Amino acid sequence: MKKVIHIVGARPNFMKVAPIHKAIAARTPLQQLVMHTGQHYDAKMSDVFFADLGMAAPDIHLGIGSGSHAEQTAKMMVEMEKIFLKEKPDLVSVVGDVNSTIAAALVTSKLAIPLSHVEAGLRSFERHMPEEINRVVTDRLSDLLLTPSRDADANLLKEGIDPKRIHLVGNVMIDSLLSSKEKADQLPTLKQLGLTPRTYVVATLHRPSNVDNPKLLAGLLSTLIHVAKKVPVVFPVHPRTRKMIAEQGLAAELEKTPSLKLVDPMGYLEFLSLTSQAQLVMTDSGGLQEETTALNVPCLTLREETERPVTVEVGTNEVVGTDPTRIREAADRILAGDVKKGRVPELWDGRTGERIADLYARVLGVETKRAFG
Ligand code: UD1
Numbered sequence: 081m082k083k084v085i086h087i088v089g090a091r092p093n094f095m096k097v098a099p100i101h102k103a104i105a106a107r108t109p110l111q112q113l114v115m116h117t118g119q120h121y122d123a124k125m126s127d128v129f130f131a132d133l134g135m136a137a138p139d140i141h142l143g144i145g146s147g148s149h150a151e152q153t154a155k156m157m158v159e160m161e162k163i164f165l166k167e168k169p170d171l172v173s174v175v176g177d178v179n180s181t182i183a184a185a186l187v188t189s190k191l192a193i194p195l196s197h198v199e200a201g202l203r204s205f206e207r208h209m210p211e212e213i214n215r216v217v218t219d220r221l222s223d224l225l226l227t228p229s230r231d232a233d234a235n236l237l238k239e240g241i242d243p244k245r246i247h248l249v250g251n252v253m254i255d256s257l258l259s260s261k262e263k264a265d266q267l268p269t270l271k272q273l274g275l276t277p278r279t280y281v282v283a284t285l286h287r288p289s290n291v292d293n294p295k296l297l298a299g300l301l302s303t304l305i306h307v308a309k310k311v312p313v314v315f316p317v318h319p320r321t322r323k324m325i326a327e328q329g330l331a332a333e334l335e336k337t338p339s340l341k342l343v344d345p346m347g348y349l350e351f352l353s354l355t356s357q358a359q360l361v362m363t364d365s366g367g368l369q370e371e372t373t374a375l376n377v378p379c380l381t382l383r384e385e386t387e388r389p390v391t392v393e394v395g396t397n398e399v400v401g402t403d404p405t406r407i408r409e410a411a412d413r414i415l416a417g418d419v420k421k422g423r424v425p426e427l428w429d430g431r432t433g434e435r436i437a438d439l440y441a442r443v444l445g446v447e448t449k450r451a452f453g
Contacts, residue, residue, distance in 0.1 A: 081110070083111045085112070085115055085167060086100065086175075089118070091345075092366070094348070095129065095348060096175035104441075107448050108449065109446055109449070114138045115140040116140070119146075119152065119179060122319065124344055129347065149210060156183035164193060171193070171195075172193055175198040177218070177366075185221045195222045198252060200218075200226055200236065219239070224245060227247065258430035273312075279359055281312070281314070283363065285321050287364040297328065300404070303404050307415070311415060317344070355372065359414070361380070363379065369386060373390075373425065376422055380400050382407060395425065396420060
């Protein structure tokens with residue numbers, strides 16, 4: 081039987097692989113294995129997502145953990161090579177732009193194993209971002225490039241990728257969102273945090289370009305304090321950010337504003353229950369720009385650029401940069417009720433996993449159990 085290996089490693093990978101795995105199991109006779117690199121290892125950064133998404137534990141766990149980019153990527157590559165040689169997959173499927181993705185792309189292509197990149201073609205055009213390097217290299221090496229939106233197709237065509245390898249399948253993360261929303265809505269998250277719907281803000285910050293720069297981080301945190309003086313702000317803090325806040329001695333300042341609630345990273349369902357009822361989300365995350373667009377919740381992206389322009393052109397996202405004055409002005413405007421209207425982009429319909437499963441079955445020459453429709 082033909083075999084597909086899915087690679088996961090960091091938080092945003094789990095909600096992308098879950099719907100693909102489920103659809104392949106339901107619609108095709110393909111054998112599948114999930115390989116977890118261990119890039120994220122804390123229970124709140126990894127295990128909780130498997131439980132929330134109804135995914136079985138990974139079939140293979142490499143247990144790599146944190147490290148410098150070279151160290152982490154190289155360790156993953158060494159272990160992956162052994163597994164690929166043993167398992168001999170017919171296709172390796174990678175998602176997104178994390179270090180686990182580029183590690184698998186490099187090993188797979190050197191072993192001449194067909195490689196599929198889900199979420200191909202996104203570009204921030206900022207080479208200082210590790211994710212941009214990961215995206216560009218992975219796309220170069222991929223045999224199948226599965227895109228979430230037409231802007232991604234255009235980027236790949238401009239880079240000379242053969243159009244026959246590009247497949248517009250839609251946004252697979254939205255499959256997880258739509259199938260989890262009802263469950264998330266039943267959670268008592270708002271009550272536990274003393275919040276009422278549409279009268280609070282959710283904030284996240286974890287990009288190295290924002291949080292590893294002390295001056296920038298202090299400026300961004302000052303905008304959260306500003307907003308928290310008007311409405312409660314819930315801020316689930318990524319480990320990288322928590323470390324920087326401690327190192328820079330910024331915690332005392334944040335504690336002076338109790339309506340700015342610093343909490344631990346949240347599970348998928350708990351976080352979805354929070355974002356879906358927020359008045360505004362302020363973030364530097366890529367996935368959250370997409371989720372807020374799908375949820376029709378206003379989003380301010382605290383970066384100078386986005387690799388997900390469809391969320392701005394069609395959705396609720398506004399890229400406001402990192403200047404505190406500009407961020408405060410935009411947040412004040414939205415809290416005063418002046419919000420940008422958005423629509424849900426094409427093919428963000430909850431069926432991307434099915435389209436991917438059918439494509440993999442076709443490419444690997446196996447019959448699908450059900451015709452796509
Ligand atoms: C990674 C991805 C980023 C993604 C993000 C989601 C890369 C280059 N970056 O960034 O694209 O948006 O995941 O969260 O792949 N740490 C823990 N516990 C964990 C994992 C990490 O404490 O379970 C700490 C460690 O100190 C580690 C740091 O967080 O050094 C950064 O983790 P890392 O995986 O290197 O990058 P992220 O910033 O999480």
